Amino acid sequence: MCYERAVSALYLEESDKVAQVEFLQHTDFVAKVSGLDPFKYSEEALSKTYDRLDLDMIWFTYDPFHPWSSAKDRGDYFVVRTDSWSKAFPTTWHETFTVKSVDEVLEFNPFEAWEIPSLDELIEHFQKTHSRVQSVYKSQLVPGGTYLTCFMWLIMLFGLKWTVKAAYYEPERFKKLLDRFGELSLLQAKAWAQTDIKAFISHDDICGTQGPFFPHEWMRKHLYPWYKRLWSELKSKGIIVLFCTDGDMTSIVDDVAEAGADGFIIEECCDLKRIAEKYGDNKVIIGGVDISVLTYGTAEDVDKEVKRCLTVAGSYPGYFINVSGSIPDNVPIRNLETYFQAVNKYGCRPFRK
Numbered sequence: 001m002c003y004e005r006a007v008s009a010l011y012l013e014e015s016d017k018v019a020q021v022e023f024l025q026h027t028d029f030v031a032k033v034s035g036l037d038p039f040k041y042s043e044e045a046l047s048k049t050y051d052r053l054d055l056d057m058i059w060f061t062y063d064p065f066h067p068w069s070s071a072k073d074r075g076d077y078f079v080v081r082t083d084s085w086s087k088a089f090p091t092t093w094h095e096t097f098t099v100k101s102v103d104e105v106l107e108f109n110p111f112e113a114w115e116i117p118s119l120d121e122l123i124e125h126f127q128k129t130h131s132r133v134q135s136v137y138k139s140q141l142v143p144g145g146t147y148l149t150c151f152m153w154l155i156m157l158f159g160l161k162w163t164v165k166a167a168y169y170e171p172e173r174f175k176k177l178l179d180r181f182g183e184l185s186l187l188q189a190k191a192w193a194q195t196d197i198k199a200f201i202s203h204d205d206i207c208g209t210q211g212p213f214f215p216h217e218w219m220r221k222h223l224y225p226w227y228k229r230l231w232s233e234l235k236s237k238g239i240i241v242l243f244c245t246d247g248d249m250t251s252i253v254d255d256v257a258e259a260g261a262d263g264f265i266i267e268e269c270c271d272l273k274r275i276a277e278k279y280g281d282n283k284v285i286i287g288g289v290d291i292s293v294l295t296y297g298t299a300e301d302v303d304k305e306v307k308r309c310l311t312v313a314g315s316y317p318g319y320f321i322n323v324s325g326s327i328p329d330n331v332p333i334r335n336l337e338t339y340f341q342a343v344n345k346y347g348c349r350p351f352r353k
Contacts, residue, residue, distance in 0.1 A: 018347035061145035067157035122191035145201030207247030280316030
């Protein structure tokens with residue numbers, strides 16, 4: 001039922017319960033639920049955990065070439081975090097950026113710096129990669145996706161400070177830089193469009209907790225046209241496009257919808273009520289659960305948080321309940337158990353507020 005429930009939600013059709021997608025990285029919780037050692041059997045442990053939790057879709061993005069390779073060559077410093085993040089599923093953080101000038105940013109050309117595969121090679125590679133992951137998570141829908149829609153290329157390669165500085169001091173040259181990465185993302189979008197994916201996660205961190213990094217008019221002129229071009233390739237094949245950014249995207253959600261997004265993956269700082277009331281009947285909405293409540297609250301707080309999100313958005317057929325970001329090791333297991341119990345208790349249809 002999980003795969004089918006995810007498809008129903010993506011196509012705005014009601015099913016037996018509110019759909020759910022999570023990005024689980026909690027070592028002890030995965031071990032407890034799956035009964036497997038996640039250090040030895042990471043994928044199998046996650047797959048069993050998702051099955052036993054009755055999850056419908058997994059978070060998945062994939063990028064065959066990564067800007068950090070150039071950053072490492074430049075001498076930037078990276079660290080693998082296993083402390084409070086996740087012992088079994090560690091994440092790498094880009095700690096320092098050794099960029100020396102705005103010119104260094106603006107003169108970068110990915111088509112000269114990297115060996116870019118052909119379209120046919122990318123199609124074959126994406127299909128093979130997606131098919132392998134889907135074979136692991138047989139019960140869940142595995143989307144396609146990119147972490148590097150357009151602006152994110154620059155953040156991960158040069159850092160937010162240098163990226164914003166280059167955009168501010170040299171706007172025309174910055175547009176050319178952004179366009180070069182837009183062309184690279186367009187190649188990837190064309191390749192993904194030829195695979196058998198049902199949905200596509202398009203991630204681009206363009207907001208902080210206070211809203212977008214750039215003025216609305218700048219993004220309407222330089223960024224959203226690229227989104228429209230990229231997403232139209234996928235939408236022409238019937239693929240559902242889900243846009244994701246960190247931070248508060250409430251003020252840009254109309255522009256993102258206008259660019260063609262079929263849904264939004266939102267964080268707790270977004271106005272879930274406003275977005276659901278405007279787009280709940282015709283867009284997919286994913287997220288809203290505050291990770292800080294699960295991390296620092298009581299079991300009662302967690303129960304109330306689930307009720308809050310389901311009361312606001314649970315009646316809409318395209319809503320996926322989801323904890324903002326990921327679920328790392330520092331979340332108390334009791335709170336996690338309460339969370340999943342509450343979703344099962346309150347998320348069943350006919351919907352109960």
